[in-house]
Amino acid sequence: MRSLDEFARRKLDALQSRDLKRVLADTTRRDGMWVERNGRRLLSFSCNDYLGLTQHPALAAAAIEAIRRHGVGSGASRLVTGNHPLYGELESRLARLKGTEACCVFGSGYLANSGIVPALIGPDDLVLVDELAHACLWAGARLAGATTLTSRHNTVAHADALLREHRSRHPHALIATDGVFSMDGDLAPLAALGAVARRHDAWLLADDAHGLGVVGAGRGAAFASGDGTDVPLQMGTLSKAIGAYGGYLCAGRAVVELMNNRARTMVYSTALPPAIVAAAIAAIDIIEGDPDRVARPLAKARVFTRRVGLPAAASAIVPVVIGEAEAALAASRLLEDEGFLAVAIRPPTVPPGTARLRLSFTATHPDTEIERLADLVRTRILRTPLVA
Numbered sequence: 362m363r364s365l366d367e368f369a370r371r372k373l374d375a376l377q378s379r380d381l382k383r384v385l386a387d388t389t390r391r392d393g394m395w396v397e398r399n400g401r402r403l404l405s406f407s408c409n410d411y412l413g414l415t416q417h418p419a420l421a422a423a424a425i426e427a428i429r430r431h432g433v434g435s436g437a438s439r440l441v442t443g444n445h446p447l448y449g450e451l452e453s454r455l456a457r458l459k460g461t462e463a464c465c466v467f468g469s470g471y472l473a474n475s476g477i478v479p480a481l482i483g484p485d486d487l488v489l490v491d492e493l494a495h496a497c498l499w500a501g502a503r504l505a506g507a508t509t510l511t512s513r514h515n516t517v518a519h520a521d522a523l524l525r526e527h528r529s530r531h532p533h534a535l536i537a538t539d540g541v542f543s544m545d546g547d548l549a550p551l552a553a554l555g556a557v558a559r560r561h562d563a564w565l566l567a568d569d570a571h572g573l574g575v576v577g578a579g580r581g582a583a584f585a586s587g588d589g590t591d592v593p594l595q596m597g598t599l600s601k602a603i604g605a606y607g608g609y610l611c612a613g614r615a616v617v618e619l620m621n622n623r624a625r626t627m628v629y630s631t632a633l634p635p636a637i638v639a640a641a642i643a644a645i646d647i648i649e650g651d652p653d654r655v656a657r658p659l660a661k662a663r664v665f666t667r668r669v670g671l672p673a674a675a676s677a678i679v680p681v682v683i684g685e686a687e688a689a690l691a692a693s694r695l696l697e698d699e700g701f702l703a704v705a706i707r708p709p710t711v712p713p714g715t716a717r718l719r720l721s722f723t724a725t726h727p728d729t730e731i732e733r734l735a736d737l738v739r740t741r742i743l744r745t746p747l748v749a
């Protein structure tokens with residue numbers, strides 16, 4: 362259809378003119394954080410494989426064994442015939458790790474948030490979403506059709522004020538935030554938000570995609586400052602530190618049963634393949650059994666922040682904010698010329714004027730390479746003198 366192609370072309374041209382057009386680049390990952398792209402071998406600081414588990418032999422062996430026993434695909438949604446026995450094991454392991462009664466595994470983190478929020482919240486209700494929260498929390502709020510208010514980033518007093526003003530007009534209220542912010546690496550003040558939520562009878566949902574396996578001794582953001590009990594809805598993904606794929610919600614038994622009945626992205630989507638579920642279980646074995654590995658991503662991020670002179674990293678994610686999209690792309694190219702992959706993150710993923718290199722540090726990055734990257738960022742990108 363000519364009008365369809367023209368429509369798409371116009372949209373793409375508009376993105377290109379603002380340096381916001383994205384392209385898929387073939388990337389081969391097979392040797393830790395070393396990747397092959399455009400015919401070059403680069404050390405990646407853009408993967409979320411925080412513990413280096415995507416290629417770990419224990420995960421690969423578990424996945425292969427699961428394929429031998431159960432086949433490749435799951436064949437149907439979980440409520441039909443897709444609920445292979447590995448699911449129950451993964452859910453009880455995640456619930457134990459997170460200190461909740463139960464857990465529900467979804468097809469992905471995005472699917473989890475898109476299903477959880479509308480299963481709990483309806484058009485008469487209220488949702489507060491942190492302004493920097495991940496796109497899928499916003500998607501969930503939109504699908505719920507609720508009154509959705511933007512809460513100032515990590516500002517507990519603002520969430521409190523919004524609830525004081527609006528809470529009484531709605532039967533239910535939800536506070537939704539990232540636990541570790543995906544583009545900034547800072548942690549939400551979950552203990553204080555939990556207290557505000559309790560005061561206003563609101564429910565707190567924390568997205569721990571980047572916390573699990575990295576902060577709170579591997580148990581995630583809810584455990585970084587307290588014992589995790591202030592966060593009744595602990596959502597996360599199996600695609601980052603866990604090294605596999607999928608999403609989850611750890612919560613009370615009744616909430617999880619409600620998800621199995623009402624979360625549309627759970628009910629109407631095919632179950633995860635057995636191999637992926639088996640690999641996720643093997644990853645939890647490692648997270649629970651290897652505290653040194655769990656401690657490394659944050660320690661490595663701090664090697665970088667110390668050397669560049671940035672505030673100490675709070676998680677495995679460190680943003681180097683550049684400003685305009687074009688400048689962020691140029692910084693990324695400069696690092697690529699030096700052998701590093703540091704993908705530029707541009708609006709709308711981050712707010713206008715804050716395009717950045719979003720660096721993620723993993724258990725397997727060599728310190729010498731982190732120091733070389735830090736010196737390049739400091740002298741050639743931020744243009745500040747080297748620390749002696």
Ligand SMILES: Cc1ncc(COP(=O)(O)O)c(C=O)c1O
Binds near residue numbers: 497542571598608
């Ligand atoms: C904070 C956050 N939540 C959710 C997701 C989505 O998870 P998934 O990739 O498993 O869909 C991501 C990233 O992908 C994320 O960064």
